[in-house]
Amino acid sequence: MEDKNISCSPNGLSRRTLLAGAAGLSVAAVLPGAARASLTIPESLPLETQDYAEARTHFRTRLLRRISAPELSGPLGTPPGATRVTYPGGPHGSIELVAWLSHYEPSKKLKPAVLFLHGGNATGDGHWALMKPYWDAGYVVLLPSFRGENGQKGDYSGFYDETADALAAASYLENLPGIDKDRLFLAGHSNGGTLSLLASMARKFRAAVPMSAGVNSWRYFNRYSDELCFDDANPKEFIMRSSVCFGPSLKCPTLLLRGSEERPFDADHKLLMNRVLSAGIMIDNMVLPGTHNGVVPAAVAQSIHFFDHFS
Template sequence: MPEVKAYRPTRRMLLGGFAASLLLPKITSAAPVTAAAAVPAVASAADAHPDPIQLTGDYAHERRKFRTDLLNKGPAPDTFEPLVAPPQADQIFYKTGYGGELELVAWVSRYDRKTKSRPAVLFLHGGNAIGQGHWLLMKPYIDAGYVVMIPSMRGENGQKGNFSGFYDEVFDVLAASDRLRHLPGVDPHRMFIAGHSIGGTLAMLAAMSTKRFRAAAPISGDPDAFAFFDRYPQDIRFNDKNPHEFEMRSAVCYAHSFKCPIKLMHGTGETHFVTRLGLVAKRARAAGVNIDVAMLPGNHFSALPAEIEQSIQFFKSVAA
């Protein structure tokens, strides 16, 4: 096994000290450091794009034409817990991949499937592994009457598939949403998406890829892949010499493509998001997108409970 370096814990620790009490997985290991990850090219790419360009194509259409060029194929980088469904959740499977060749785990809240149809939330977890602590964070959604699904992604928790960093994982999100909307008792017209950190970034990209969601609430997601991978070059598995690889992972480059109302949230301690999320909102509004940016007291971790509550209120305002 190649020698690895430890990730910086600040962002890699999904929910930090707040989540430790919620039994989140300990994220301490690292992916192999490759030539692609060493990279003055990443830093220069980020430096060359102080304001990432705004591309004209529709993101969903561009995804149909683009295939990421993975130079380093392997599992997601984080250590993980065994895939055991939390209490009050069922473990189901969904198929994803270009030909449906991958079968991945998702957790779904238990609910009465014989009553009238209910709204649903697809929540995308932080980090690159799913853990029991993520499920504990879902209680407010469940208490508010939503069916909740948290999907795992390719290469996570010992599952098959190659980690790509914000690209092929979007296929997984869309496949999981299709599984969710076909569950008995789920109202496919009241399906929402939310996510935190890495999950927040994926929620943005998914909301640009389909009209399936009534609204989206990305939390502490990074809309700029140039900046993200400049901070975390060890996560790069794709051809970093091609700027379009970064652009296809950057919501800020396709902000006009959001296909539902969207509320972007982050904590007051996350000042690095202010400029980029503001740019996303400016570009989206110019295209007629219903978008709002909210900054709540706290940091990447401590603001999360209030942000989840804000997402619930937002979803109710869009469709009760």
């Protein structure tokens, strides 16, 4: 989540690339935010005993700034090979958000499906171009956009309400005609990898492959302080955005992937894995050749190999 292989400008604002080169996307501008002091990252990350899904029913994030997703981007069209659909994201389905769905014909033989959560804070055609291997392998794929992206309604919350959008997109996908609800898979890259971990702690998927995911939100928002829009004086805000704090809540077999030229799996990731394994859930990690962005095609291929074991 926090390792994007990019530098920060002197005023603390980060410059973003969304799968540049590999996906053919341009560098996106960043919405300025208020200057903030560095966060104190806990030396010992708390372990929550409450299940993450249950914890979400009792927690509501408190936004101190109402902002759109912090990347400037144009309206969403319909890239080749996709059908443009809308799904009911937002609180209680109150926001209609755009998603791209691969072409398929419903039949009596139910099809496996992949929900893919994109990286960065905007949706682009380059993200969709990376999805082709999934439908070539027989999976129906849905790539959702999130609140506040590409001029859409909704306030950016920094992973928390976006997790609700991801869960809503999963419900939309599994209820499409001809989709096998027992073979609904989840994958995501970078910010989408972070959301993949949180979503797979809130509901059960058949299996999940988070790519270049972050697990510690204190580290992310310490680096990208311009994106802090919630009450950072409340530790619970960070806990609810940190999958490492809810390791035993993971509900499906999971493979963590990362590029060899990006920040390696660190103590936070090892702690997450230990907490997941202690609950008897399968989790593993793998390093693939490549940078943070360049690893995505190989990671998609590896995710298909992983999902095939459960199809």
